[in-house]
Every structure is written in C-alpha cells, then in structure tokens.
Amino acid sequence: MGFVVEHQVIETEADVSLSLPLADRLLSRFGADAIESISFGKGFYKRENKELLSLYIPAVIMPKKGKKNQAEQAVESDINRLEHHGLDMCLDKGLHSFKRYCALGVVAANLHKLGNVLHEKARKKEKKL
Template identity: 35%
Template sequence: MRLADLKYYNDCIKLFSNQIERRILKREAIPSDEKIYSIFEPHSNWISKGKAHKKVEIGELILITTDQYQYIVDYKIMFGQKDATQIPSLLQRIEEKYEYREIYSHSFDKGYWSKHNWTLLETGKIQNPVLPKRGKPNKAEVEREAGKGFKQLRNKHSAVESNINMLEHHGLNRCRDKGITGFKRCVGLSILAYNLHIMGNQLQAIEKAKAKAKKKLLLLRGVAA
C-alpha cells in the first residue's frame, strides 16, 4: 500500500468520526455533498430506486438516448446531477449529431419535467416532443396528453426499460473496474457491446429473411417444374 493510500484512508477515518459526532451526538443533518458512500469508489452516489425489492443502490445514474432501431445514440454519466437538469445539454448534443436530419419525436419520462424543459422542447426542432407533466396537469396539458399521437409515442417509451435491462446484461449491472476512469471505461465498453448486440440481431434477421425467401423461391420452382 502506498503512502498516499494510507493518507487517504486516514482522512476518511477523520471525516467519518466527525460526521458520526455531528449526526449522533449533535443531531445535525449531514448535507449529501459531504457524504461518502464508498471509501473505495468515492465518486459513487446514493440512488433511491423506489422499488420494494431494491429501494436503494450505490453507484451512478446514466442517461441514455435510443433511436427507433434501439441503438444507443447518446449517453452521459450524470455524477449526482438530477434528471430535470439534463434536457438543455442533451438537446444540444442531439442537434449537433443530427444537424441535417429531422427528428420526428423525442420521449422523456416525468422525472425530466419542468416548465423550462417543456418550453425548450415545444419551441425546438423536434416535431413531436413527449414529456408528461409531473404533478397535476392543467386543462391544456390533459388534452395534449390524452391525444392519440401523444399516447402512441408515449407507449413506445416503455422500450427503454428493456434497453436498460439489456445494458445490465452487457456489464452495467456492476462495474468491476476501479476508480472514476475505470468506471467511465466500463460504461463506454458496455454501451459498445450493447450496440454490437443490436447490430448482430439485425444482421441475423436479414440473413434469416434471405434464407426464407430463397427457400420459398426453390419451392415455387419445384412446383413449376
């Protein structure tokens, strides 16, 4: 173990001793930005899942954007940032990547809602933005979200859950690399593996369709003969 490592762990002991005294003896609330949830991966954050079988996790949230073919076309490690703060920078990245293409729709869940975000989407280049209102909607918002087009596009948003599950099977369920650099590398390689898997599935489907068409053609020739 290096001297720098010993100093780091010694500093952690001092920090935790101070926080225990403040929290237990002085009844203080410790601000979240002062907390360290892992001495081995100090960049990790407390993630509230809100699920009965898994209420919390320690790690980082990753924002992904998929296209109509289920490829991940953009991702960002959020490092403690909130969902609702992501739309401005995300829209900028998407517009830069697809500057000369029209984007028919971009769908978000309620966690990204804010009045400012909706204004950006409504006045931007995306033809059919989908951002459900968080909280009680007004009359105009109820009418918009009850529209057939909104519902159809909103239903397609559920595909992102299977995208997330697939990502977990490609290495993002648990990062085994060390440090923040290793974490970034793990995320990038997992997304690359995911996209290659999607591509492989599509190529297999094309080959199966070709084989089926060829078999059908041979049968027709046999009947004609």
C-alpha cells in the same frame, strides 16, 4: 429500441438540466430529420423542455414521476438491456474506471443490436429467395 448514440455518467448535475443540451448536441450532430425519437427517465421531466423538444423531434419520451406508463416501461426496458450487457455490476474501482465500464457496456449493447439488425436483414433476404 434503437442504438445508444450518446451516454453520460452524471456526477453532480440535476437530470432535468441535461435534456436540452443533449438534444441540441444530437440535433447538431445528426440533423433534425435523422432523429425519430429521444427517451429520458423520470428525473428528466420538465413540461417546458418536453414541449420545446417536441418541436424538433417527433417522439419525445419524457415520463412524469409517479405511475409507470408505456413510455416509462420502454425506458426501463432499455436500461435493463444495458444491465444485461454488463452494466448491472461494476467490479472496477474509481470514477474513471466506472465511466470506462459504462462506455464498454453501451458498446456491447450496440454491437448486440447491430448483430440483430444484420441477422434480420439476412433472414429477410433469404426468405425472398
């Protein structure tokens, strides 16, 4: 898994309506060459959206509802990683506090990922010596 570069607490919108605007924001921000993959949960699946996104992003993980497949398990693994970094239970009260709590959980997961990347880089450098 890579880094979480954007997150959103969904209040009223349908998941399926969010995939194209999200991809558009990411492509505008980072460029088509920088994005290797994008992952969504089951609620985001729409064949037309997946086909359109596949024109710009090499790996679009947007599983259909129903039987779990490897792509869905990867998304679930990413969600589990976020839960492991504090998003399994929010003790704060109110929507604003919940959104802040989610953002901090994403930051914690990304910091942990960054630490792993730096540790692996140092280990490889040490191995070469």
